[in-house]
Amino acid sequence: MVRLERLRADHAPALLAFERENRAYFARTVPDRGDAYFAGFAAYHAARLAEQETGGIHFHVVLDDDDGGDGDGNGAGGRLIGRVNLIDVERGTAELGYRIGERAAGRGVATAAVAALCRLAATTYGLTALTARTTLDNPASRTVLERNGFVFAEHTTVGDRPGVRYERELLALDHGQNMRG
Known part of the structure; x- marks a missing residue:
């Protein structure tokens, strides 16, 4: 079972x-974060937490509760297997980004985590639309976005690599209507 938690200091x-x-x-398909x-x-973590308090970003960790709940420094049990984020939150929209670790790849974790964040974006953060970008050479990421209702918007770049930008409106279903418990 995949669980999202809002990013915290611990x-x-x-x-x-x-x-x-x-x-x-990650460097195989997305630009590397760099040594810095x-x-x-x-300092980076503290800055993101401070920025999150302003509402301009919403960062989440993805935890796997099915791994025996061994905990590993995340303060809540479950292994940290990914992250899903909303950045550039403004006027009801945001850009979605995510990273799922290699050991969790291919198990539907990304699809489930993105779906959960889309629901949070609509219900908790009051957003009405999301965008997302991925590199052209990352078909798995494109599949995750498409399975979650994102549609092609335009060709773009991600870092210095050719990419695709997707868009998704958050509909009534995302806002909790007609959802089963």
Whole structure:
């Protein structure tokens, strides 16, 4: 079972370990964060938490409760297996981004996490539309977005790589209407 938690200060050790463990894996399909991110992680994490308090971003960690709940520094049990974020929150819209670790890839985790964040975006954050970008050479990410109702908007770049931008309106279903418990 996949669970999202809003990013907190006590997630820092598990999040840093996750990013380090998956750095090479992520670099195959998304621009690398660079050495400065890892060297200054504590300051970066604190800055993101402060920015989150303003409502301009909403960061979440993805936890796997089916791994035995061994905990690993995230403060709540369950292994940190990914992250899903909303950035550039403004006038009812935001850009969605996500990273799922290599050990959780191919199990539907990304699809489930993005679906859960779409519901949160509508119900908790009051958003009406999302955008997302991915590189052209990342068909798995494009599939996740398409399975979650995102549609092609335009060709773009992600870092220095060719990419695609998707859009999705958040409909009544996302706002909790007609949803089963």
